[in-house]
Amino acid sequence: MKLLHAIQLSGVALALSFSVEAVEAVHFESPGLTQWYVTPDQTTTVTLRLKSGSAPEQLDCSLLDYGGSKTGSVTLTRLPDSKQYQGTLQLSRGFHELELPLSGQRFGIVALKPFSGTPDPFFRIQSDLYSHANKTRLDSYRVFHRAGIRNIREFHGWDREEPKEGQWDPRYDQVYRDAEKTGLKVLSYLSYPPAWIGGQPNEGKSGWQPYPLDLLKMSVSMKTRFQNRKAAMDGFQVDNEMELKALPANEYIPMLAATSWYMAQNEVDVPLVGGAIAYHSKSHAFFQDCIENGFLEFVDVVAFHHYRSPEEMEQHIRTRRDQMKNSAKHGLPIWITECGKAWDRGIHAKSVWDGPPGAHRAKVGEDLLSACWISMLGVEAKACGVAGFYPYRYLFRPEKNSNFGMIDYYQTPMRSLAAYFFSIQLLSGKHYIGDLKLAGEYSRKRLFSDGKETVAVLYSGKTGTIAYHPGSLPVQNAYGADGRSLARAKDGSYHIPDGMIYLVLKPGELSASLVNTQTQAARLRELADSYRPVPRKISPLIYRSALYEEHRKNTLSYLFTPKAIEVDLFNLSGKPQTTEPELILPEGMQTASGPAKRSLTLPPYSCTRMTWNYTGESRLPYFAVKVIDRAGAAVPLTMKFLNLRKQNSQTFELNSAVRWKENCAGKMTIRQDPAENAIHVHTDFTDAKGDWSYPEYRLNLPKESLEHAYAVSFEIKAKHPDGNPYFPYSYFQISREKKGYEQFSYKRPTAKWEERVVLLPAGKLKDVSKVRIGMGSREKVFDFWIRNIRIYFQQ
Numbered sequence: 001m002k003l004l005h006a007i008q009l010s011g012v013a014l015a016l017s018f019s020v021e022a023v024e025a026v027h028f029e030s031p032g033l034t035q036w037y038v039t040p041d042q043t044t045t046v047t048l049r050l051k052s053g054s055a056p057e058q059l060d061c062s063l064l065d066y067g068g069s070k071t072g073s074v075t076l077t078r079l080p081d082s083k084q085y086q087g088t089l090q091l092s093r094g095f096h097e098l099e100l101p102l103s104g105q106r107f108g109i110v111a112l113k114p115f116s117g118t119p120d121p122f123f124r125i126q127s128d129l130y131s132h133a134n135k136t137r138l139d140s141y142r143v144f145h146r147a148g149i150r151n152i153r154e155f156h157g158w159d160r161e162e163p164k165e166g167q168w169d170p171r172y173d174q175v176y177r178d179a180e181k182t183g184l185k186v187l188s189y190l191s192y193p194p195a196w197i198g199g200q201p202n203e204g205k206s207g208w209q210p211y212p213l214d215l216l217k218m219s220v221s222m223k224t225r226f227q228n229r230k231a232a233m234d235g236f237q238v239d240n241e242m243e244l245k246a247l248p249a250n251e252y253i254p255m256l257a258a259t260s261w262y263m264a265q266n267e268v269d270v271p272l273v274g275g276a277i278a279y280h281s282k283s284h285a286f287f288q289d290c291i292e293n294g295f296l297e298f299v300d301v302v303a304f305h306h307y308r309s310p311e312e313m314e315q316h317i318r319t320r321r322d323q324m325k326n327s328a329k330h331g332l333p334i335w336i337t338e339c340g341k342a343w344d345r346g347i348h349a350k351s352v353w354d355g356p357p358g359a360h361r362a363k364v365g366e367d368l369l370s371a372c373w374i375s376m377l378g379v380e381a382k383a384c385g386v387a388g389f390y391p392y393r394y395l396f397r398p399e400k401n402s403n404f405g406m407i408d409y410y411q412t413p414m415r416s417l418a419a420y421f422f423s424i425q426l427l428s429g430k431h432y433i434g435d436l437k438l439a440g441e442y443s444r445k446r447l448f449s450d451g452k453e454t455v456a457v458l459y460s461g462k463t464g465t466i467a468y469h470p471g472s473l474p475v476q477n478a479y480g481a482d483g484r485s486l487a488r489a490k491d492g493s494y495h496i497p498d499g500m501i502y503l504v505l506k507p508g509e510l511s512a513s514l515v516n517t518q519t520q521a522a523r524l525r526e527l528a529d530s531y532r533p534v535p536r537k538i539s540p541l542i543y544r545s546a547l548y549e550e551h552r553k554n555t556l557s558y559l560f561t562p563k564a565i566e567v568d569l570f571n572l573s574g575k576p577q578t579t580e581p582e583l584i585l586p587e588g589m590q591t592a593s594g595p596a597k598r599s600l601t602l603p604p605y606s607c608t609r610m611t612w613n614y615t616g617e618s619r620l621p622y623f624a625v626k627v628i629d630r631a632g633a634a635v636p637l638t639m640k641f642l643n644l645r646k647q648n649s650q651t652f653e654l655n656s657a658v659r660w661k662e663n664c665a666g667k668m669t670i671r672q673d674p675a676e677n678a679i680h681v682h683t684d685f686t687d688a689k690g691d692w693s694y695p696e697y698r699l700n701l702p703k704e705s706l707e708h709a710y711a712v713s714f715e716i717k718a719k720h721p722d723g724n725p726y727f728p729y730s731y732f733q734i735s736r737e738k739k740g741y742e743q744f745s746y747k748r749p750t751a752k753w754e755e756r757v758v759l760l761p762a763g764k765l766k767d768v769s770k771v772r773i774g775m776g777s778r779e780k781v782f783d784f785w786i787r788n789i790r791i792y793f794q795q
Helices: 002-023 134-147 170-181 218-232 253-265 283-292 310-323 364-383 415-427 520-530
Strands: 027-029 043-052 058-064 070-078 084-090 094-100 105-111 151-153 185-190 233-238 272-277 301-306 334-339 431-436 444-449 454-459 466-468 475-479 494-496 500-505 541-545 565-571 577-579 581-584 589-593 600-602 606-616 622-629 637-642 667-673 678-684 696-698 709-719 730-736 741-745 754-759 768-776 781-793
Touching: 043 070, 043 105, 058 084, 094 415, 105 415, 134 170, 134 415, 170 185, 170 218, 185 218, 218 233, 218 253, 233 253, 253 272, 253 541, 272 283, 272 334, 283 310, 283 637, 301 310, 310 364, 310 520, 334 364, 364 415, 364 444, 364 454, 364 500, 364 520, 431 454, 431 520, 541 622, 541 637, 565 581, 565 600, 565 622, 581 606, 600 606, 709 768, 768 781
Parallel strands: 151 185, 185 233, 233 272, 272 301, 301 334
Antiparallel strands: 027 043, 043 084, 058 070, 058 094, 070 084, 094 105, 431 444, 444 454, 454 500, 466 494, 475 500, 541 565, 565 606, 577 600, 581 622, 589 606, 622 637, 667 678, 678 781, 696 768, 709 754, 709 781, 730 741, 730 768
């Protein structure tokens, strides 16, 4: 009986083993990435390698075009005694996909001639290849060079480059050596300072500090960095999206000022790039505060990010230029160091970066939209006088529920990369000359010329197949976004799904009456073209607020009124330096005590703390305190404070659970928790499509009007069942009837009770009818508690 049982068990095991082998998925991979970039109308060989499963000796494959339609077929044949399959192709100009019905995979192919002529420094790319194998990195750099790109951006953290003082990870320097080998220059990057210099770059940990506290210790590190990399650098960017770090602008400036000094000491003759700052509700006020703290004095280039539509690029650039209008650097170069259009990752991710990759390639429709946006964002940026443009990003990179990659999981190109590469070929060396006066529903009708060739770019933004009518334009050639040649329909139009079209016009035949040269974009380009470089400020003297360890702060201000004003005065040089610090207080506050002498001599390589005491108080909801250097060596330090006056506050019935209503993507229960003296919110996203949870309070107007409100404070804590909370976003929201909602972020909650303060747009809240407090979660079930909700009013 035991023997029979053993035979039966072994039979089950044997059957299971055969079953696993029989159902193992057929999966192919690419043995090299350069093979996917070919010259049109030339025979080329494509190789795939069988990674798993079994396949016949020959693979029948389909060829698809830019719109995803089948255009032909090809057979790949297994090489003798190998898992590799090969076949030959001859493709017309543009983008193609090789589809394998057996495995359900698609591989992208870009058929464009290698770039010839003078590279245009406008066209760049975010590469992020520092962690990849040397061959992958070198091959990718060669692909960039072939496409006409000579400038890349490598995003990496100081805490990983130099985790311990003087101990550098060699992978990062290799990036610069490889760039030199392939004729590229790198926009280098400084951010995420390591612990040994006083930084704590991980926002999820206690003591978070995204800026180096010890500016003196930077000296040796910066010297080593520049010695190893400056030959391959074309710029040095200081930090990234600072407005998202919930810290006032004045805390960023000392790192920028120190970098300017250390670059000069090490004879680094590349632009110092300030930023980058994104384009959203927080960024306007934050950039203004940066300017007030001397930002423009220290930079040669200012960087911005744009993750909005192409139609919004012009307004973005105009807004930033308007903010800089009072500076001698009003027209300084602007680089868009990140922009793009993500595609769906295909999964509901529990964290930003981790987990399975999700979809290995964008769906055709999503890819078309990404390609349209990225190409047209470049067109708009170039038209508006932007000097450098970096699409985000080349590499396959899952992020939250999206993926911004322009290549797929197999490192083959997608439509977005093909379209960007063709825009480089067609628009390099050309300048914006105006808009076309052309009938049709085109949101953009840009004209570019180099004096020899003129190109019209028509943009509809609609990636379903529509007709583009050139009217009376003298069209010589028409191209889709990927560079494929287009033929006219019987009615003279072009029917394509690209969302945009390029029309190359016959030389000398474009009537001046069809060109509008008096556009907003033209004025922006002229401003940029007229700029003459103003040397940046280089000084060893830096004033820094001593409030860097204070956690009660956000992007716009410190969320309290200080008992005294404390400032650290740095001298980064090896010689004594003289400075004359002076405190400037708002109305209602007077200096009580401070430095004994007007003029101070700071020792070499020193940090000296100065303290001013004051009397009185400001009656303003916000007030600014300045410390200026009468000697002019240090830029002024401007600190903004929030004045929360309880006598001008209201709680309404905000702390009563019965007034709050369920509002989330899943199921929600709200109850009063007597033990915590708080409102308890339980959320369950099981079977839900979204991940947001925002209980809603309807204001009893006009009694509970938010007119003249300027801030709200509350205490909050949250937890997942495993006790380890992670919340990708957290907002206080306001809503108006039939007008959507605005949201204002606050620091993500933890498992402990902590106070949060949110600044509101004072004077713009009279018609607000509802408020919400909540967050998003990557877990299906979680709880949070809120208490002591209070709204502050100006009067």
